Amino acid sequence: MRRRDFVQVGLAVAAHAALQVPATHAAAPSRRIPYGSAVRGDALVDDYDYRTVLAEHCQLVVPEGGLKWVVVRPSEDRFDFYEGDKLLAFADQNGMKMRGHTLIWHGAMPDWTSSIRGAEAAEKAMTKHIHTVVGQYKGRIPSWDVINEAIAEDPRGSDYLRPNLWLENMGKGYIETALRLAAEADPQAQLVINEYDIECVGEYYENRRNALLRVVRDLRDRGAPIHAVGFQGHLKGQYEIDKEGVSSFVAELKAMDVDVLVTELDVIDNLLPADEKKRDQVIAVRVTDLLEAISDANPPTAILTWGITDRYTWVPTWFTRDDGRLNRPLPLDRDYKTKPMMDAIKRFAARA
Secondary structure (H helix, E strand, O other): OOOHHHHHHHHHHHHHHHHHOOOOOOOOOOOOEEEEEEEOOHHHHHHHHHHHHHHHHEEEEOOOOOOOOHHOOOOOOOOOHHHHHHHHHHHHHHHOEEEEEEEEOOOOOOOHHHOOOHHHHHHHHHHOOHHHOOHHHOOOEEEEEEEEOOOEEEOOEEEOOOOOHHHHHHOOOOHHHHHHHHHHHHHOOEEEEEEEEOEEEOHHHHHHHHHHHHHHHHHHHOOOOOOOOEEEOOOEEEOEEHHHHHHHHHHHHHHHHOOOEEEEEEEOOOOOOOHHHHHHHHHHHHHHHHHHHHOOOOOOOOOOEEEOEOOOOHHHHHEEEHHHHHOOOOOOOOOOOHHHHHHHHHHHHHHO
């Protein structure tokens, strides 16, 4: 038996023995909006308390990095599904569903992709990747972030798409091509375009919403299989949610028969008050405002946070607080205690 096979079997046995769902944990009622979290593969293996709170609180999980190109396709001809399979096994054992993230993104690309040149080569690489990865989990992953962060940072005029390998080689049609390939690989999967900075007040956020609507309208006009838009929801805590703008945006999507979900929710708190209670309250208000603004037009089909505990979060990497205090962007604190953010999410999910 190869070492990787041994590790996989060992992990599955350990998880089966130690992580059965407690009797108090049950699947969410069918009309309740499911809640979930992004999961770090290393913590899933090493941290028993982390596994326990995921099993206690979540109906959905999504890998933080385990299905990105740099991990799942280290070379042109080799695919590595260890991380995805590990998380899916954990989800299955605990009565959860797993989302797929992400098929096409400008980031986290392995070095070998830098040699891709021309439309034919790019489409060949994309086709093999999407057919292989989605095909690996056909019928087991019900929702995929097919396109991640396609909108330009500051979209203006004809320059509304983010420069990337796919746009450079295939043109604007790369988005439609990716969606159609994903639909071929799993006709039953929900196919999502996932985007950030579309929630807050200001011209910058409004421009990004309008650019995303432009993309979705074009896809619908062309009969492309776009089923939902994902609000990443990396909220900047110092800014208010544009409730009217978000509701109008979601209403326009609904008119096109396109759903919404919240995919990567957290609140960047580096500019919020030092006092933890005050900070937690502001965070809960921002989350509530976003969820209610979406729901006023069309309730989200799912709510996922980008991590569940402040112990494991990307936020300090880019948004460390000047006062030296620890960031608190997620629903549970570093000791796995529930914060007002989790209370706000669960109240909303229960009544929506």
